[in-house]
Amino acid sequence: MINIVWVVMIVSGIVLAVVQDSPEIVTQATFQAAQAAVKYALMLAGVMSFWLGIMKIAEEAGLVRGLARLLRPFTSFLFPSIPSQHPAMGSILMNLSANILGMGNAATPFGLKAMGELQELNGNKEEASEAMCTFLAINTACLTLMPTMILGIRLSAESAAPAEIVGPTIFATAVGMGIAIVADGIFRKIYRRRL
Amino acid sequence: MVEFIQNLSRWAVPVFLLFVPLYAMLRGVKVYECFVKGAGEGFAIAVRIIPYLVAMMAAVGIFRQTGMMDLVSDACGSVLQQWGIPPEIIPLAIMRPFSGGGALGIAAELIDAFGPDSFIGRLASTMQGSTDTTFFVLTVYFGSVGVRKYRYSLAVGLLADLTTFFASVYIVNRVFM
Numbered sequence: 001m002i003n004i005v006w007v008v009m010i011v012s013g014i015v016l017a018v019v020q021d022s023p024e025i026v027t028q029a030t031f032q033a034a035q036a037a038v039k040y041a042l043m044l045a046g047v048m049s050f051w052l053g054i055m056k057i058a059e060e061a062g063l064v065r066g067l068a069r070l071l072r073p074f075t076s077f078l079f080p081s082i083p084s085q086h087p088a089m090g091s092i093l094m095n096l097s098a099n100i101l102g103m104g105n106a107a108t109p110f111g112l113k114a115m116g117e118l119q120e121l122n123g124n125k126e127e128a129s130e131a132m133c134t135f136l137a138i139n140t141a142c143l144t145l146m147p148t149m150i151l152g153i154r155l156s157a158e159s160a161a162p163a164e165i166v167g168p169t170i171f172a173t174a175v176g177m178g179i180a181i182v183a184d185g186i187f188r189k190i191y192r193r194r195l
Numbered sequence: 196m197v198e199f200i201q202n203l204s205r206w207a208v209p210v211f212l213l214f215v216p217l218y219a220m221l222r223g224v225k226v227y228e229c230f231v232k233g234a235g236e237g238f239a240i241a242v243r244i245i246p247y248l249v250a251m252m253a254a255v256g257i258f259r260q261t262g263m264m265d266l267v268s269d270a271c272g273s274v275l276q277q278w279g280i281p282p283e284i285i286p287l288a289i290m291r292p293f294s295g296g297g298a299l300g301i302a303a304e305l306i307d308a309f310g311p312d313s314f315i316g317r318l319a320s321t322m323q324g325s326t327d328t329t330f331f332v333l334t335v336y337f338g339s340v341g342v343r344k345y346r347y348s349l350a351v352g353l354l355a356d357l358t359t360f361f362a363s364v365y366i367v368n369r370v371f372m
Contacts, residue, residue, distance in 0.1 A: 002333070006251075006254050010257050010258070013259075020261075029253075032256060033252040037249040038245055041244060044244075048237035053229075053230035054211075056233025057216055057226050060219060061218055063219075103207065112335075115336050116339070119340040122342075126341070127342060128337060132337075133348045133351065137351045137352065141326070141327065144325065147325070153302065157306050158311070165324065165367075168370055169324040169325050176326065180358075187351055
């Protein structure tokens, strides 16, 4: 599916550029994006290093395991395939907490760490495991209590009530997360039957 | 309540950074050496995701800058308008799963053009705060560990995005109209 989406995006864009007789847009867009990608990765490298350093301390001190144990009833329901003491559980919880609080920059390092740990448990390294699918379903449709970025924009646009969208955001994300968990469960069953 | 959550977000990082090293120190962990060991992995992960970032961002760049995205959103706009969804919002809805920065730019434009307290401004704010960059997250997260088959992840993610979009439209209509 990702292959199709990728090709359709590129091909349809180029076809349109040909129709408009402006191929230089494509060239420019490609080079710009490629540069921006590396810039983003390097920026992420700094934040990543910092948070993974802090995470290592938390791990050594037993904090990650403690957090995982505390929320076990909730997580063992969502991730039956992960052993409850496994470090992946701690990273997943850290990632979700950061997402819920609207700290996107802090969430990504925890998320990538969680993926690394889930991959250790994964039998087929080329294919996503069930736990990975569940994690990403929750991650991309995560409950958000505080949309920090958009609040900043509303504030600078001189809104009379910048925070009035917080309630609607909590509602919309709660609905989205519910659907994501249900859909993940259904798709997982269908997929298992196909094997 | 809102203020409490806002303060929680503001203080979460500093409090976390105060608590973790202090607690670890008391437990006898060599905090500095431990930090450096953990941080060493950060760069490698960031470099590993570069190919996936380039692939995704280049495709999105072409799709957007050639005007293809505007075409698609025009096509969807006339249908969705019948359900009380303003056509101005469609580019944001389409952009959101692909690029966080691109979507933020569109949201900021809409808020600027229509005002933060207009219907479109509120809807754009709610949508921007509610959904995540599904494509981006999937490619980067799976890419970082070398997984190539995503199973049903993309379908679930997009289904959730669509749900959140309609939930945003519903709730903003309900609360502010």
